[in-house]
Each structure stands twice: as structure tokens, then as C-alpha cells.
Amino acid sequence: MATAFADQLRSLSDDALGALIQLRPDLVVPVPSDVSALAVRAQSRGSVARCLDGLDEFTLAVLDAARLSRAEDTALTSVSAILALASAAPADDVRVAVGRLRSRFLLHGPEEALQVVGAVDEVTSPYPAGLGRPADYLDAQAAALCADKAKLRRTVLAAPPGARAVLDRLAAGPPVGALASGGSVAEPVRWLIDNHILVPVTEAGRAPRPDGELVELPREVGQLLRRDSGPLGPLRPLPPAPDGSARDPKSVDSAGAGQAMEAVRTTETLLEALSVEPATVLKTGGLGVRDLKRLARTAGLDEPATALLLEVAFAAGLLGESDAAGTGRGVTTSRATGTVDEIFLPTGAYDLWRALSIAQRWEALAHAWLAMTRQPGLVGQRDDRDRPINALAPDAERAGAPQARREVLAALAELSPGSAPRSEELLGLLAWQAPRRARGREQAHRDVLAGAATLGVTGLGALTSYGRLLQAGDDPDEHDPLGAGPGGDLMPGASVAVRALDALLPAPVDHVLVQADLSVVVPGPPEPELAAELDVIAELESAGGASVHRVTAASVRQALDVGYAATDLHALFRRRSRTPVPQALTYLIDDAARKHGGLRAGSAGSYLRSDDEALVAEVLADKRLATASLRRLAPTVLVSPLQLARLLGALREAGFAPVAEDAAGAAVLSRPKVRRAPTRTPVSFRLGDQAGPPTLTGPLLAGVVEQIRRGDVATRAARRAPVTVRAATGQSVPGLTSVQAHTQAMAVLQQAVRDKARVWVGYVDSHGATLSRLVRPVSLSAGYLRAEDERTETLHTFALHRVTAAVLEE
Numbered sequence: 001m002a003t004a005f006a007d008q009l010r011s012l013s014d015d016a017l018g019a020l021i022q023l024r025p026d027l028v029v030p031v032p033s034d035v036s037a038l039a040v041r042a043q044s045r046g047s048v049a050r051c052l053d054g055l056d057e058f059t060l061a062v063l064d065a066a067r068l069s070r071a072e073d074t075a076l077t078s079v080s081a082i083l084a085l086a087s088a089a090p091a092d093d094v095r096v097a098v099g100r101l102r103s104r105f106l107l108h109g110p111e112e113a114l115q116v117v118g119a120v121d122e123v124t125s126p127y128p129a130g131l132g133r134p135a136d137y138l139d140a141q142a143a144a145l146c147a148d149k150a151k152l153r154r155t156v157l158a159a160p161p162g163a164r165a166v167l168d169r170l171a172a173g174p175p176v177g178a179l180a181s182g183g184s185v186a187e188p189v190r191w192l193i194d195n196h197i198l199v200p201v202t203e204a205g206r207a208p209r210p211d212g213e214l215v216e217l218p219r220e221v222g223q224l225l226r227r228d229s230g231p232l233g234p235l236r237p238l239p240p241a242p243d244g245s246a247r248d249p250k251s252v253d254s255a256g257a258g259q260a261m262e263a264v265r266t267t268e269t270l271l272e273a274l275s276v277e278p279a280t281v282l283k284t285g286g287l288g289v290r291d292l293k294r295l296a297r298t299a300g301l302d303e304p305a306t307a308l309l310l311e312v313a314f315a316a317g318l319l320g321e322s323d324a325a326g327t328g329r330g331v332t333t334s335r336a337t338g339t340v341d342e343i344f345l346p347t348g349a350y351d352l353w354r355a356l357s358i359a360q361r362w363e364a365l366a367h368a369w370l371a372m373t374r375q376p377g378l379v380g381q382r383d384d385r386d387r388p389i390n391a392l393a394p395d396a397e398r399a400g401a402p403q404a405r406r407e408v409l410a411a412l413a414e415l416s417p418g419s420a421p422r423s424e425e426l427l428g429l430l431a432w433q434a435p436r437r438a439r440g441r442e443q444a445h446r447d448v449l450a451g452a453a454t455l456g457v458t459g460l461g462a463l464t465s466y467g468r469l470l471q472a473g474d475d476p477d478e479h480d481p482l483g484a485g486p487g488g489d490l491m492p493g494a495s496v497a498v499r500a501l502d503a504l505l506p507a508p509v510d511h512v513l514v515q516a517d518l519s520v521v522v523p524g525p526p527e528p529e530l531a532a533e534l535d536v537i538a539e540l541e542s543a544g545g546a547s548v549h550r551v552t553a554a555s556v557r558q559a560l561d562v563g564y565a566a567t568d569l570h571a572l573f574r575r576r577s578r579t580p581v582p583q584a585l586t587y588l589i590d591d592a593a594r595k596h597g598g599l600r601a602g603s604a605g606s607y608l609r610s611d612d613e614a615l616v617a618e619v620l621a622d623k624r625l626a627t628a629s630l631r632r633l634a635p636t637v638l639v640s641p642l643q644l645a646r647l648l649g650a651l652r653e654a655g656f657a658p659v660a661e662d663a664a665g666a667a668v669l670s671r672p673k674v675r676r677a678p679t680r681t682p683v684s685f686r687l688g689d690q691a692g693p694p695t696l697t698g699p700l701l702a703g704v705v706e707q708i709r710r711g712d713v714a715t716r717a718a719r720r721a722p723v724t725v726r727a728a729t730g731q732s733v734p735g736l737t738s739v740q741a742h743t744q745a746m747a748v749l750q751q752a753v754r755d756k757a758r759v760w761v762g763y764v765d766s767h768g769a770t771l772s773r774l775v776r777p778v779s780l781s782a783g784y785l786r787a788e789d790e791r792t793e794t795l796h797t798f799a800l801h802r803v804t805a806a807v808l809e810e
Contacts, residue, residue: 005117005746006039008108010712017708018701023104024051025695028704034712037801040746042105044800045781048119051104057432058237062086062097064128065232066107066116068219079111088230093237118750119781129232130173135218138199145196146220155195156224162188167197167217171225173233175217176201189215197221239432242421247460249417256459256467257504258545260362261525263455265543266299267309267365268354271318271346273298275676278343281321286393287344292379305454307379307391309365312455314392316368320347320677344392345677355528359502360494366455366470368682370409375401377447404441407434408448409471412463420461423449466504469497506545514577518585520549533572536562551585556592557657563669566593592657597667599651599658606647608638608658624654748806749785752777761787762805763798770804 009017021028026047032038041047052060062082069081079098086094101107102114109115127133136143146152159167166188170177179189179200192198198215223231279291287310296306313319322345353361375398379391389395411429415421421429427445431438438445452458457467494502509524512534520538522530523546534540537559538549559569569589573581599619600609610616613635620630620638628650630638640647644660651658660668696704745762752759762772775787775796785798 005043005105005108006036009039009042009105010035014702014705014709018696018705019103020105021701021704022695022697026050028696028708031704031707032711033801034715035708036712036715038708040800041783043117043119043746044783045119045123045779048106048117049123051106052120052123053437054434055100055436056239057435058089058093058235059097059100060435061129061232061235062094063101063106063116063120065094066098066101066114067121067128068131068231070116074113076109076113076115078114082114085231086235088232089235089237097237125174127174127176130175131219131222131231132170132175132217133219135199135220138201138216138218139196142196142199142218146218152220152224155197156221159195159197160188160191162186163191166192167221167225170198170217171222173222175219175222176214179213179215236432240425240428242415242419242425242429244419244421244425245461246416247418247420247462249462249465252418252420252459252462253464253466253504254459256456256464257501258456259453259459260456260501261358261505261545263309263365264358264361266301267313267318267361269299269543270295270306270309271313271350274319274344275346278322278345281342281344282390282393284390284393286390286395288390289388292391303380304377304450308376308451308454310391311372311374311376311379311396312365312369315372315374315682316349316353316364317679317682318347318350318353318364319344320679321345322677347677348679349682350676354531357498357502357508358505358525359498362456362501363470363495363498364682366457366497369451369455370405370470371402373397373399373401375404375444375447377443377450398444400441401444403437404444405448405451406471407437408445409452409457409463409467412458413468413471415463417465417468418462466497466500469495469500510576511578512549512576513579514551514573514581514585515579516582516584518551518582518588520551520577522547522549530576533576536564537569537572551588553588553592556589557596557652560592560596560657561659561669566590596657597659599656600661600665600667601644601647601651601658602661602663604639605641606639606644607633608640608647608651609636611636619651619656622654625650745803745806746800748808749777749780749803752806752808753780758790758809760805760807760809761785761798761803764802764804772805774809 009020012020020042024042024047027038027041032041052063055063065082065085066077069077069085071077079095082098083091083094098107106117106120107114108117132138134143135146145155156164156167166177189198193200193215198217201214201216226233273295277294279287279295282288292303292306292310295310296303299306299309301309310319321342323342353364356364374396376391376396378389378396378398381389383389383395387395407430408426411426411433412419412421423446426449427438427442430445449458452463452467453461456464457470458464463471506524508527509522510527510530511523512530513521513523515521519541520534522534525545526534526547534549537555538551539555540547541550542548556569560566564572566589570581570586573585598610598612598615601607602609608616608619608630616632616636616638619625620632628640628642628647630640632638642650648658648660662668748759749761751757756776758774758776760772760774762770764770773787773789773796774791775789777785777787778795779786780800783800785800785803786795787798788795
């Protein structure tokens, strides 16, 4: 069988062999040495399972029809037999599905003698289409009943209502049920067993079940009960069409763009909050619940959305871990507790990210979200040990998360623009497209929908136009002229998705509207330079498409502290404001400037001096400064044991406006040092967007096919001369030669795995010697044979490409 399979692959044209590799790219990772090795890999459990994972519900149902229609003596089926069993579906659709299976070599051979790859039975349910095994396999009395079709129908019709409910449930699949242990069998089930409609069975190779024995519904009875829907049950050749709301695509884009801008703004708010008050890394890793609640209040979000944005920022390399000093030079250990002292801080990449346009900032977050192996929806739930899962903790790691996001976005992209399916409808569509892969991933898919809505990839429940471009993975438009970069314009090489989103966002503004109450209205997203100025000179009151700030005495003092002079502030407001600058603002700036620097602080620990003796006396008498331990050296000079920075902070908290001075007495004005974690590489650049083996095309695909062909020619030439295979003891094994062995090895090994029989396995060792061992095969998958040597009680692993022969023990 294995040789016949390899011969079929060998007979394919280069184009057909390349098409198989494109449909099953894992077959050439790594590139097989020849066609025989390719055939072994194509029949292995792992490769077959991966191939089945990508098939839709209808194609899998047709594969079940092929398994059910196999002849008992030859294990072969035919297209006509499959059509007869799947008669409930249009014949053309069934033929197309058979073509999909044959093109992937899950079915192989001529149309009237098709064979199912053996590994299909090993990696799928033992009950194809949810039908049980034939009655003659289970029980002689049940077989006699099923052989008499009329009597079988009468018996089923005579079943009491309770028994008929049990039959209907088992007929829908799976066809087995467990009997309760330690008590009498329920009357409906007892009636079915007594009338041989249900057959008690025991799971092969397993210990008795603690909850009782099993009963199985014979295949013939299940097919009879399915007479209305067909032997295979309901068949859906086409995917279910969601009937959710249809939105106006323009409204979808508008809503999504607004949410994208909000996601960028909120992420910036969270990172700024961590810059001011870093959060401690838990001993087990991750962010504490209290810190998450604090950040959620700061950003005005619920905790799940906050956890999502923090996870995305970390994946994008904008957030990282640092030592408590914020130096990024490693991890410090507390001498008192012996615990690692780490904190979460924005990284250096965050400052570069802030200089980009809103659309480009969003793209960085969206790419990181698509690629990160994290499932933020798990935050707040409990793990297997009943411990809470924290944000940024290792427990939220899920390797399948990127694949789940791609599946959801691909399903939305296949719908017409503006389609907004309900979550259950979309889950049903995903379950039809890849039922094996979607099973058990419903919550992960719901988390993807929530994340897409939070990030603005979707709007009003539908995929946005720029979200489609993001999902398609469009490359940057190399033919577009360079952007201007900072100032809100696009950077060079911006992608098509970024340009589509940028066209939907309001243009960045470079001006403000100063009101009489000292509020500052920004009528749109501020350009980066204006945003940096507003961070210093005003306090944010409300954010959104149009934000509102307020100028206060504290914000003016902060501007003076970082180096602005009163004239600079007057000029800034005159330049930026489209409304007349209120006189109250002018007075506020001038008044703050007169007071600013009235006190001078230096190192003593630190000292404090002023030409105003009354002011010095006021400071000395202020009880709020008791912790500074001020002491008068002269009518105009005070000293403190505190360091300069702490003294300045205490004075400012008490409402004074001191400035530092150097040894020469000159004022030292500087921006506060921003703490940053070490820069990290964004996850999107490490992982890329492709899941699994890459799809080969063009010259690369042709090169792989040529390499396999050349290896096949060389291997066949080397095997033309018969070579006697010797046992590991050095004795020859009669009747076992490399030529004979290679033609039968895979078929013999697969049969030995099923029968648990012992075989002589011929193989080539690492030194090139041809030897053999008597072993009992355990499994045959992923290109390896695992077998037990009962004499030495050891488990051996053989690479299948080194196996040259296999003969059953006589």
C-alpha cells in the first residue's frame, strides 16, 4: 500500500506535485529526501491531522461517507458509492468535495477504487458521521435483527416514548452512551437492550469504566433513524449565511476610526500613568489587581479593556519591565525581603511611537495584537489551580491566539462590506469552515471580537475597510511619495491600511481656543509638538476628538520649572490660540513668574536662600515643612539635611515656588528625567503574520519539487542492487532484502501498529550499516516509528526515512 501511494505521487506532474505541496506545506518542512519519504510524511498522523484541521464541515462529511462506504474485503470505495451515501446533497457539490480530498491525497487511487489514507482513521472519530459500528461486528442477535429490515422497522416503531428519546439522541451521534454503575438500568434502556437495538460493549484496551459499561447503537439502526435527513445526517454544502444587521460601510469606517483614535489615546494615557507611578511586577509575574484597577480608573475604562491595551502595548514593545530605580540595568534584590524588585515602565520606543501619526500608532498596536501569543480575555478568570490570572502574567499565554484572530478576521472579511453578524452567527460560520479547529475555541473567538472592537478594527460590529487591508497584510505602498513624518503627517513607506485610516481621521490641529475661564479647547487631535506643549502648560480635563485642558497656577509653575520664561509663555499662547488671550491668563503667568525663583535651593544636604527675609521666615515657620528639618544660618539662608530634589518637592507641595541653583548662583531649570524601561522588540516583528509552514510559490516551489525528484532518482538507483539485511546480532534475516523490504515496509508497520504484532524492522544506522531489530510497534507518526524491544524493555525511535524493511515475526 505504501509503495502504491508513493508510486501515485511519483506519477504526478511537477505542477500537480507542486499543487499538493501548496495545499499541505508541512510536507516539505524539512524538504524530504525523495518521493518515498514524501509519501511517508503525507500518510503520517501529524500531517493528516493538520490537513483535516483546515477542511470545512461538508468536506469532512464527504470524507466520512468515503469511510462508511468502504468494502469490507478490499477497504476500497468509489465516487459512485460516496454519491449514493451523500445523496441528500447535490451531486456536483459532493464531486467538488471529493476533488478537494483527492487533491490533498486524503483519498487516492482511481475513481472506482478509492482508498482512504490509513492515518485518517487514527486521528478522527472511530464513529464516522456519528454512526456506530455494523451490527455483525457488535452482536450476532443484533445482526440478525438488522438483517431483517421489516422487523427492524417494526421493533423501532414499537419502542416506548422514553426508549425512542434515547434512540433519537444516540442516532444524532455519538452512538455510544454510558450506563450508570451500581444500580439498575433505566427501563427505556433495558427495553432497547432486551430487543437488541442497543448492544452493551466494552472500550477496547481500557479498564472498566467507573460509571458503568457502554452501550452502542448499531450502524444500521442509526441509518434507519436518520431516514429523513440521510445516512450522514444534515448536510450543508454551503456555509451558513449570517442574517445579522447590515451597516452602512461609511458609518462602520467612521465608528471604527473614532474607536481607533480612542484606543491610541487611551494607550498613551495608561503608559503616561505608569511613567508617573510605575506598577510593581508580582513575584509570579504580571500586574497586580490593585494596579489594574487604578489604571482602569485613570483611563476611564473597564478592567478587561484596560488589560487588553496593556497587553498590546507590551507586545508592541512600548511597555517593559525594569529595576525599581528605572535604570534598565537589570534587576535589584531587596536585602530585607530577598525578593526581586521590578516595575512596569514605558520603554524608549514609547517616545518614538508618540512622534508618529495617529494612524501609524494604531497600526503598531494592531500588528502587535494580531501577532501576540496572549489571550487578554483570560485576565480576571481563574486557572486550573483556582488562582486568578493577572494581566501581563505568564498564565495568559496561549500559542493558538494568533490563529484565532486570523480566523475571525478572515471570516469577517469574506462577508460583504458592512455585514455585522451576531457573535453566535460568526461562531457558527467558523465552526462550519474548520470544525476540528474551532472545537473548544469559542471563548477565544469571542475575545477576538471584543479586542477588535476595542482597537477599532471593527466598527458597529462589522469589519472596517482599513481592517480588511490589515487582515490581508498589504505591504507599504512603495510608489507613494514620502511623507513629512512628525507633525501628524505620515512617515515614509506607510502601509495601505494606515493611509486608509488616516483619510478617515480628523486632520491634526496646530492651534487651540483659549477661553475666558482659562480652559483651552483643542478642536481636534493635536499634532505631536502641540501635544508636548499642552502636557507642560495645562492640565487635561476631558479627552476625545476635541479635548479640553485648563491652565492653572500649578501648570504655569510647572512650565517655568522646565525652562519656560514668562515671555515664552505669552508668545506661545499668542501663537497657538485662535481666540484673544484672556487678560486673566496674562495676569496668572506674570504673577507666577514674579514668585518663581524667589527661593533658591542648593546642596548642603541642601540649602535655601532668599533676599526676602520675610519669605525665609515664613518657610521656617511653615509646619508642613517640619520633615525638612530646616535650620537658619543667616537671615536669608536656611539649610536642610534633605537632598536637593526632596527639598524642592517638599517646598512645591507646600505651595512655594523654589528653583535650584548651581555653585555660581545661576538658576538651574530642566525638565524632569523621564524613567524608561529597556527598549524591547515588538512581538509583531519577531513572529510575523504567517502561522505554520509558509506557502511556497514560484521559483522556490519549483526548486523544492526539483530537489525531491533528484533525490528520488538517486535513492532508486541505490536500491537496485539487493542487499541482505542483518539482525543487530550480525546474523542475516532469511528472505529480507532491501528491495523487498522497501516495497512493503510501511504497509507492514501500519498493520503491526493496529494488531500490536512483533516485526523485524530493517534500518540504516548512523554509521551506514544495515541492521534489524525485532520490536513491537507502538506508534507511526510525524515521520518516526516508535517501537518497544520486549527483550531489553526499551523503547526505540526509528526515523522512517532510515527504515529499509519490515517483516512480521513468524
